[in-house]
Amino acid sequence: MEMKNAIELSHVTKRFGEVVANDDVNLTVREGEILSILGENGSGKTTLMNMLSGIYFPDEGSIKVKGQEVTITSPKDAFDLGIGMIHQHFKLIDVMTAAENIILGLEGKQILNMDKVKKQVQELTATYGFDLNPDQKIYDMSVSQKQTVEIIKVLYRGADILILDEPTAVLTPQEIDKLFAVLRNMRSAGKSIIIITHKLNEVMELSDRVAVLRKGKYIGTVETRTATIESLTEMMVGEKVSLDIDRSEPHDRHKRIEMRGITVRNAEGTKVIKEASFTSYSGEILGVAGISGNGQKELLEAIAGLQFIESGEILYYSPEGEVKKISDMKADEIRKLKISFSFVPEDRLGMGLVGDMDLTGNMMIRSYRNGHGFFADRKKPRKLAEKIVDQLEVSTPSVETAVRRLSGGNVQKVLVGREIASQPTVLMVAYPVRGLDINSSYTIYNLLNEQKEKGVSVICVGEDLDVLLDLCDRILVLSGGEVAGIVDARTTTKQELGLLMTGHKKSGKEKEVLS
């Protein structure tokens, strides 16, 4: 059977100032196939797709849709051509209902007839097996429900080419299975689906073909059944990478942090942590998993003294054998106990580093009190900065460069490097590899492992379950601010974690491992 091309991109180039986001990219998408676009962060996947959906306009090159050469200058043009994009960060209006979001921007009678819209939406959900209440407001929805709204929004507009940007990043394993089933239904209905991802196992599971981008350049397209995870990684990174995390057995386990029935409320007065209890030990990595926004951030901040704790207590067991109650201490007092906290929010420079200061200056944020008398000591921080640049292979012109000008991966190395240099006994990291390329990610994993070897108690909030399973010794799962369970990372499965993440509590007593 001859395959028709739904989309043909030839010689497409897009620049942002001096940065070339896409360089001479050629790509074809066939009708009725699922094509994965694989590439590391910053390889230009999203930019390329944004040109198809009319958000950006290519500087050079041509786009053909269903054999016709087209110019797409706005999202509306894209809809008219039957191209619909589901963005990674959902483009939905929180205060509106699902139905209102679905008809946003569409032409039609001025006076709205919402009943008719709802009926049409229900027909669509029935056809492809979705589950959605058109009257529900977006702010009341879970992440996966929001994604459903996005997909229906695109289908409602009659799209037959769907682009999904990292659709699984925020879903539980069960929700991913459901999504994949729906996508396969759509493929059978003759729709073309492009899925942007950097998760290799999903590529292997779902797609028919894989197109690989690296640093804005198009590397090639391969049939999925002829590819392996290793070969795809090599295409993606450009060199052979070992994807093994060297996990050692924990030794010298001693209690470090014990949390007892902690409850934390946020500014709006809702409980974000409910009666959470757990213990962390020296010489192990405790992973924290959960759907984003289920209290991971607050849990770490509660230990670091950045949250107001409503009830419960947190105890710290120092290596010398002292026991201190840290739940009523201020953040700087906790710092002195060598509990180190590095947080990588999406806005990387928000909490950990000061963007406009250079590397030395950022080191000084930790040590400015150590100077002699009136003057601050710049020499030691400078040495530390140089050491971090050297050991972690931070690519920067000098230690006098403003941190803001470094790439995300390098910023992250500087931050983690500084936190480790303060020789903590407890190291807490949140999303340590978000936005990093594979090589940098593995540098960070190795750093965490080194700290564990040194007897540090590492607590790591992560989003990629595969990585957590390979890296951690135990995994704590949060669901709605409650500890849904603590499991052994060596014996548990993704499915079990997924069930815990959606609030299926572990029956019986917490399974304590290795104790």
Place this chain on the structure above:
Amino acid sequence: MNILMTFIQKAIAQGVAILFGATGETLTEKSGNLNLGIPGIMYMGGIAGLMGAFFYENHTTDPIPLAGMLISLLCTLVAASIGGLIYSFLTITLRANQNVVGLALTTFGVGFGNFFGGSISKLAGGVGQISVATTAKAYRASFPVLSKIPVLGQLLFTYGFLTYLSVIIAVIVTFMLLRTRVGLNLRAVGESPATADAAGIHVSLYKYVATVCGAAIAGLGGLYYVMEYLGGTWSNNSFGDRGWLAIALVILATWNPVHAIWGSLVFGGLYILDIYIPGLSRAGKELVKMLPYVVTIIVLIITSKRSKLENQPPASLGNSYFREER
């Protein structure tokens, strides 16, 4: 009874200008533009309408009331729209800071009003000498029979047409925002321009149209003030802080012009309450004059405590939008 009737009538008279301003500002804010230039735009609208009527009446021997009315109405709409257009160009196209542009526009508008007010006063022969009696009479004409009905007629039908227009526009704008496609799209622009853009809505166009229309509506508040309230004359700075009250009313009405209708009555009443409370000292009067702002603060506290998302300002209010920002 009589004094209560007078109080309500005066409260309504005070409220109309504020209601126009609040409806215009709501429409503007729903597009994500926080136009703090509204007080200035109301000055501009007022003086432009007055000048139009003044030159018309001075250059014709026998001015027709309806013509004077239409000319002044047109002048107001044009002047206020230009104010809105300046704001839009600076904040939407050039992406200047909305607060700075708004405050500058208000300073400019007040000066514009006072400058031309002073100039035509001079032409008319001195301070307080401007009179566009014929046109003002047309604005002040009330329902001939209905207004004579005791109590109910006095309460409802003794005002000029702008009073009714302010209520009608408030209702229309609310209906437009909540029940029509344009309204849905406009709200989307104010909540999240990136989302609206991705949905194929022309963000800049919506922002421009909403801001310019909002300014035009607010300008009518200034026209109402000079024509119906003052009776077709000018006095420097006498419009006072009604423009700011209009912006406060937007918050009180939780971005819903229909709520602004009763809100304007409350504000109008509080604005003149000090005159109707006997035996107030000077200091007491000033304290009573604070009440509209106190009420706004209380409403702000209550709505933010209830934290219902629908009652919050549009999420991207005050931000400019640039599509290719990364």
